[in-house]
Amino acid sequence: MLVVACIKQVPDTTQVQIDPVTNTLIRDGIPFIVNPYDSHALEESLRLKDSNGFTAVALSMGPPNAEATLRKALALGVDRSILLSDRVFGGADTLSTSNVLAAAIQRLAEQDEIGIVFCGKQTIDGDTAQVGPGIAVRLGFTQLTLVDRIEKLDLAKKTVTVRRKLEGRYEIVEARLPAMITVVRELNRPRYPTVPMRLASAKAQVEVWNNEVLKLDVNSVGLKGSPTWVSRIFSPQRTEGEILGDGMRDPVGAALLLVDRLLEEDLLAV
């Protein structure tokens, strides 16, 4: 049985900065990382490999340089790493991204039965949380989002029981396999690659599937298959605030000024 982890290579958005003159992103030297939530998805697929003998497959759609991310997955212990890369996949929104990923999973399903597809709950660059549900709906898999614990996996009955983390509550849900599960960080603690695995992964093969392999209608992938598009990007507008007093030399005076201002503007009820 297969367990698939969908992972994405993303720019480390915590290190992105804006050029104050041109108002564009300064991209030079920004490192690419595995989307942090996806590393938990990857870890969970490796745990199923260890505990239940599943074959673990890492899957990523991206430009050719995303191979680095898939190589890391091999170093961590996945059995296969597959990069879905083609010019026609470029410029995709979440709808056309899930189309490509689902088609790849469908193709894997022709070779072996799929048990679970794991995705991170969202990416840190897009923040949409839409690709996981997109894959589930396209494949007809049970959809379980925001999972922070796998309670039980019953392969005889083909069910999985998970705990979902929602606002102010948890839900214990039992569902039929195959399932698409999106994971939160509390689910597990990702492992580190061992030195021998890392060395072995340098020589291992990352498979690359382009659209000649997936044979999707070019109008359903990439930019052409994306109903949404970005019409404008701009820097967030901010109004200049007011610095009160000299807080370094006279902190008490500055505090008094602040309270006075809040009272003046009727913001404080005392």
Next chain:
Amino acid sequence: MSEPVKPKRPRGRARVVAGKCAACGARCQSACPVDCIEMTDAGEPLVTADKCIGCLKCVKVCPAGALEMFFTPEEEKILAQLAGTALPEVDEEELERRRRIDPYRGVWVFVEQNDGEPARVSWELMGSGRQLADSLDVELFAVIIGSNVGHLAQEAFCYGADCAYVLDQPVFARYRTEPYLEAMCYLVDKYKPEVVLMGATGMGRDLAGAVATRVKTGLTADCTGLGIDDKRNLMQTRPAFGGNIMATIMCDKFRPQMATVRPHVMPLPERNPAATGLVLPEGFDISEAAIFSRVLEVITDKSGKDRVDVAGAEFIVSGGRGLMAKENFAILEELAGELGAVVGGSRSAVDAGWLPPDRQVGQTGKTVRPKIYIACGISGAIQHLVGMQDSDVIIAINRDPEAPIFEVATFGIVGDLFDVVPALTMRIRELKQARA
């Protein structure tokens, strides 16, 4: 006696405007019908001008305005000669687009509920939905799915809905993706709304992503601004790249246009208890046997009563790395006590174990919109700012005058929080005692 041959209107060629490319992911390359754009390693386009046919597709698709058309001096001359003559304006694509989207009318807000208890974000969205419906001159619909949820229709009218579709059946008692997905798709298919809004909550995101995929339309997550353009299209503005830039997203060729909005991003509209509306009961046949998931148990967060709700608080005193240690949060607690505020924190404070994760404000934590947000010792990483920048008043207290938090602050004090915060607490305490 033939007329003089009119010079052909030159179409020009595309070129890159230096310094503007945002490396959006090769949209221009994908849009080019003649493959004349190659991408550099930095993700910027290189246009092979000889091959360009001047179709304008790349220029239109570029979100950063980094591509433009240019003309040779000879072409400029011809253009000058032709100036004043009408442009040929038969756009088949545009006619086809209109034919496809025209049947879709009305703005919908999905009313999220758990055990019949509505999520506040649904009413916040009702406020946004009302504005959109007014701009479009259509009705605002509440979509209520659940079991024993009839009472929510009246509540939806109080917050601005004109009509409410109500699907009230035992099978919808607990949210599960399959039955809700089927029910939503059934309604969308039958009544064809042009806009569908949902809360960007655990439930809303689970459902919205599924529905958009099934009906094959666009979905924009976590919008912070919604508006209507001159062609009845929804303009959806949201933070991108971890909040470093804002992007306006369009879905002009497909309907419905779907968007989610995080709780507390939109203001709660005033509740009008006298409002009335039209209840539209709906039935949808889905049997329990066709559903492959079951909610076995719902666990409400332990100590329900002393759970602190940062997202819903009116006053927040927040601490970051500058607090230096867990014990030091006591001085924030004291100020919070005087103000009736809740203590929150930045990701660094939570990662350091100084605060529980549910107190985290920011992109990976809660979005807040209090009346007053006091940021103490928080430098103001963009991920934090996107979670609190819509607060009515922001007060920043930080030793570093260059800290980005001052860029969003209404009032700032450059100073040591260990001096300033106790002074603030003391002053407010004095004032209260004087009034008592």
